[in-house]
Amino acid sequence: MRSSPPPPTVPVDLGEARRVAVEAAEAAGALLRAGMHGPLEVRPKGSGGDVVTELDTAAEELILGRLRSAYPGHGIIAEESGVSGPGADGDGASPEMVWLVDPLDGTNNVAIGMPVYAVGLALCAGAVPVLGVVHDPVTGRTWSAVRGEGALGPDGARLRVAERPRPGREGNPVLAWTQGHQVTSGDAVAFHLRMALEARAARMLQLWAPLVAWTMLARGDIDGIVGYLPEIVDLPPGALLAAEAGIELRRLDGAPYSLCIDRPRSELGFVAARPELLGRLLETTDQVLGSVGADGGVRLAW
Template identity: 75%
Template sequence: MSPSAALPVDLFAARSVAVAAAEAAGALLSASVGGPLGIRAKGSDGDVVTDLDLAAEKLILERLRAAYPGHRVIAEESGVLDGAPGEEMVWLVDPLDGTNNVAIGMQVYAVGLALCARAEPVLGVVHDPASGRTWSAVRGKGALGPDGAPLALADRPRPERKGNPVLAWTQGHQVTASDPVACGLRSALEARCTRLLQLWAPLVAWTMLARGDIDGIVGYQPEIVDLPAGAILAAEAGAELRRLDGRPYDLSIDRSPADLGFVAARPELLDQLLETTAKY
């Protein structure tokens, strides 16, 4: 689906709302990180949630509801919040991507919002509270960096590196430590790259790819709530996305985690990565 004037929302106005909400949540987070976090277990897979996640999400939801009271919302902590009957616009909200990092004092985290129309992402915003920088993209209209200037991989030549690509890895919370596919794929990638980053904050990795700081990302059964915001940002900056087996990638949110595995990379490196991932 391509952006269209038929959409019941002005995407550029929606971007402004999303940027303001993400930056307000980021200010709340950066002012509180380092203090008491109120950490609690979330599920049985080692994930956690903090009072900061909840406070940032509450702030974002209030902003979105005020601007678009009829839109549906899927939020990391609150789940699905219904909108007006028949509403086709849905927001995805990750108020603190990288909670486990924050819980151990590592400031690698981000705030992410995406807007979808008929399940297809049309807008993405990622804010890095630690640096105060924000990136955004409207589908078909390109990506913007923190200074409001266009963000394009074509304008960022690949850094001179000896050896193979620098990649990031992401996987969903439901993936166990003994998952044979995840273990095999990670090992194969590590053998063919200079470094495989496991940031546990996928949105941070997506901004690094969009900026050209890393060469690609491989995702195995990723979480849906933070995937669209980062993926549309990287795609609009010029990155190529494919399924692990090389088939075209569909960013629709109406899919299960098992069907969301991806390779995202600089176009000139995509085939090289697919030689490895297509075996899995």
Template identity: 70%
Template sequence: MRTRTPPAALPPDLDLDLDAARALAVDAAEAAGDLLRAGVDEPVEARPKGEGADVVTDLDTAAEDVILRRILGAYPGHRVIAEEAGLVEGAAGGAAGDAPVWLVDPLDGTNNVAIGMSVYAVGIALCVDSAPLLGVVHDPVSGRTWSALRGGGATGPDGAPLRIGEGLRPGREDNPVLAWTQGHQVGRADPVAFPLRSMLEMRCGRLLQPWAPLVGWAMLARGDIDGIVGYRPELVDLPAGALLAAEAGAEFRRLDGGPYELGIDRSPAELSFVAARPAMLDRLLETTRSAEHLPGDGPGVRLAF
């Protein structure tokens, strides 16, 4: 059963206008999107990043700089966890443990851009006490932006409320359209990822793997797809997309069906999830529960939306 989370309560000593913060995040995401949209028209050189299959380009760092300047210029006492720069402190320090934290993914879908596939997005989230309070997802290809405030609902590009809808689209009852995401640290020999992904693919009409989770989150929030399953997902793009989908009406569970909490202080194993429109949730959980060797994420994991 899904319960509507009340509007986010800020700590009494935190002076923060969430509407103003959302407006700034939308502006920053769209400015980065303008840079990306212009940059992908030129040849993009990708460099290996880390030990896995991830890559980085000059577009990632340039777009990230655009966002960081806007956020830290407006909120010098805040901290930022950025995809490329890592933890960045504002000019005022922001070292206090309860300081708000922004998560920035300036180019979600770098691998796509590197091979000339125009499937990518920009994501920005603001978290307090490890939980997301606002999220922004921008699609530079279409120029559309979606945003959400915890307890305040989700909105689309025209400012109208965004709702996923309770039921399934005609023809989707037995052939839902789902998306899959996994973290870069998940290897080919992982004992859960391959069997779980294979089971999902056999039990749906189509399983998308967009290599850009934020694109999938926007699709779920709009009702274009019916659910997303994530296995040890990357943290930096998760809060913005998950908050958007949750405020649009998606329900969340752990892979084993237990309650789910998204917190930026959690490990990748604790962040594995099932997110779906309400009519699809039980069916998805039948599949994820039946997969062998599901990770022991531990008790008390719930989505605090």
């Protein structure tokens, strides 16, 4: 991942950590898959239209139990329960290693019976993700990546999307869009970015499950993802996977993108794409960012 700073020394065996994370994600996936057959209690979560179910919390408890057993000295930041482990009580301790856990990415899909969701885990050395795991409970497939060592598909084969040309896709790309739950319908930048990108795409997906989109990008099924104020917990697992598969990442303004979890959320907007497509997408995002006026209007030169 070219734009990320070198991580601090990693005091764990990342091969073993990958095994623990894969097994935890797959066990959580089996729990989610079984729970999809029964009625779900869906509760509002926050004011941004997000929801939570008992499947989210059950899957998270399962994953956290395994991580705490294997790595009791590691910190954890989980989607539903927040921060736990060393430093969680505000004593000033800062763990060397921190896990990010999204037990059910795509809860809004599950709530309406749409089977598009995933489980994501990332391990960070300091603030830098060094391991990412994404599991798709619907298909039973798992993808993983270790920073600097590449990305692996479900069959254990190396993913190298940059080396796989897209026959018949010489024209407009297939893109995915993701935004944070707190982005409102009145956000002028989000609105005009989506419209401009969709006008230049063969198709633009809004899956409500970013980790699913990241695996599609890493596999080469889609050509790019644009994210606006994304959620921090589900970003590192998928972004690391895609970067290790050969995808390029930049900030919306084209600056180098550093995938660190200690950055302000306002700096997490990104463009992730196949290298040959990156420049075209950045032209669009740069034009929109420079054209949205104070009145929320946009003036684009087409």
